Amino acid sequence: MGALDIDLGSPDEGHSGSERAPAHGPAAVALLEVLDRDGQVRQSFSVQGWPLRIGRSMDNDVVLSDPHVAPQHLRIAPGEQGLELRVGDSHNGVQVGRRHLRADESAALPGGGEAPEFTAGRTRLRLRLPEQALAPELALAVTAPLARRVVPVVVAAALVLVGLLLRTWLDTDPDTFGPAAGTMVVGAVVAAAVWCGAWALLSKTFAHQARFGWHLRVFLLASIASLVVSVLPGLVAFAMSWPWLSDFAFVGTIGVAATALYFHLLAVEPAHPRVLKWAAATCAAVGVGLTLWFNVQRSDQFGDELYMSHLFPPALRIAKPVATDTFIDGLAPMQATLDKNAKDTRRGDETGDGEE
Numbered sequence: 001m002g003a004l005d006i007d008l009g010s011p012d013e014g015h016s017g018s019e020r021a022p023a024h025g026p027a028a029v030a031l032l033e034v035l036d037r038d039g040q041v042r043q044s045f046s047v048q049g050w051p052l053r054i055g056r057s058m059d060n061d062v063v064l065s066d067p068h069v070a071p072q073h074l075r076i077a078p079g080e081q082g083l084e085l086r087v088g089d090s091h092n093g094v095q096v097g098r099r100h101l102r103a104d105e106s107a108a109l110p111g112g113g114e115a116p117e118f119t120a121g122r123t124r125l126r127l128r129l130p131e132q133a134l135a136p137e138l139a140l141a142v143t144a145p146l147a148r149r150v151v152p153v154v155v156a157a158a159l160v161l162v163g164l165l166l167r168t169w170l171d172t173d174p175d176t177f178g179p180a181a182g183t184m185v186v187g188a189v190v191a192a193a194v195w196c197g198a199w200a201l202l203s204k205t206f207a208h209q210a211r212f213g214w215h216l217r218v219f220l221l222a223s224i225a226s227l228v229v230s231v232l233p234g235l236v237a238f239a240m241s242w243p244w245l246s247d248f249a250f251v252g253t254i255g256v257a258a259t260a261l262y263f264h265l266l267a268v269e270p271a272h273p274r275v276l277k278w279a280a281a282t283c284a285a286v287g288v289g290l291t292l293w294f295n296v297q298r299s300d301q302f303g304d305e306l307y308m309s310h311l312f313p314p315a316l317r318i319a320k321p322v323a324t325d326t327f328i329d330g331l332a333p334m335q336a337t338l339d340k341n342a343k344d345t346r347r348g349d350e351t352g353d354g355e356e
Helices: 011-016 146-171 174-207 212-240 243-247 250-268 273-299 324-331 334-343 345-350
Strands: 005-007 030-035 041-047 052-055 074-079 082-087 094-096 099-101 106-108 117-120 123-128
Touching: 030 052, 082 094, 099 106, 146 174, 146 212, 174 212, 174 250, 212 243, 212 250, 250 273
Parallel strands: none
Antiparallel strands: 005 041, 030 041, 030 123, 052 074, 074 082, 082 106, 094 099, 094 117, 117 123
16 A cells, blocks of 8 residues: 555645546555535545555554544455445444444445445545546536526516516506505515525525525526416316316425425535435425315315315316206205204304304
C-alpha cells in the first residue's frame, strides 16, 4: 500500500474529482471522497493500492478526525465478489446503504455504475473507481441565455395572473371587479415574494445557495396546477355526470401541494431525494386522511360537497340526459331517509329545530 496524496484544495477542486495520480507516482486505483451533508466533496484521497485502511490512528492509509471513528475502523480489499469492506474493532460500525455492519462483519461493496457510499461514525465517504462513468457536467444557471431563464418565468406568471383575474371576475360583481382585481394582484405578488423568499433563506442556510429562481418556478407551476385542479374536476363531473369526481377534487389539490413541497425541499436538502419523496407522500396521505375525517364530522360523508354545484354551458355536456319520469322515480328511495331524519329529535336539537 503506497502513501496517499491528500487533496486539501478548494471545494470546487475537490468536487471535480480528478483521478490522475501525481506525475512521479503510479496511477491511482481509486479515489476516496469525504462528503458533506449536501453530498458535496469536502476532501479527497488518492488510493494507490489495496488494502485501504481507514480509521483515526496515524498508521492508517486514510486518517479521519471524526471522534466517532475507531482507531482501526474499517478495511477495504478485493474479495471474491469484488471489493469487500470489513469493520474493525468499532462500537459504531459502518453503514453501507441500508445495512449496518458491526465489528468484524463484512460486506461486498455494491458495484455497477454508481460509486458506493458508506458512513463511518459521522463521516460520509464515497469510493470512486476508474471504470465508473462520470456524471455529465452540470451547466451553471448564469451561463444560460437570459431569455431562456426569464421567458418561462414570465409566461408562467402571466398564466397565473390570467387565471386569478378570471376567477376574480367570476366571483365578483362587475362594479367591484376593479378594486377586487387590484387587491388580488397585490396580494398574489406579496404572497409569492414572501413564500419564495422564505424558501430561499432556508436553501441558503442549509445548502449554501439561495436558488430564489428555482423556488419561484416551483411556486408558479404549482399555482397553475392548482388553478387547473380547481376547475377541471368540476368540469368533467358536469360533462360526464360524475358527481363523485367533484366530491373528491381535494385529493388533486393536496397532491399538487405535496409535489410542490417536495421540489421546494429538494433545493434545501438535495442529497436525500428519496427521503424527501417519502416525506411529501406522507404529508399527502395525512392531508387526505384529515380531510376525509373532517368531512365525515361535518356532513356524515367522505366527499367535500353535499351536491354538485358546478354549472357550465350545456354544450359541454357529454352524458345523455335523463328523462323527467326516470329522475322522479330515482328520488323515491330518498323518502324513507327523509322520513327517518324528520322523526329523529336529536338531529332537530343539534340544528336548533327541536320540539316547538
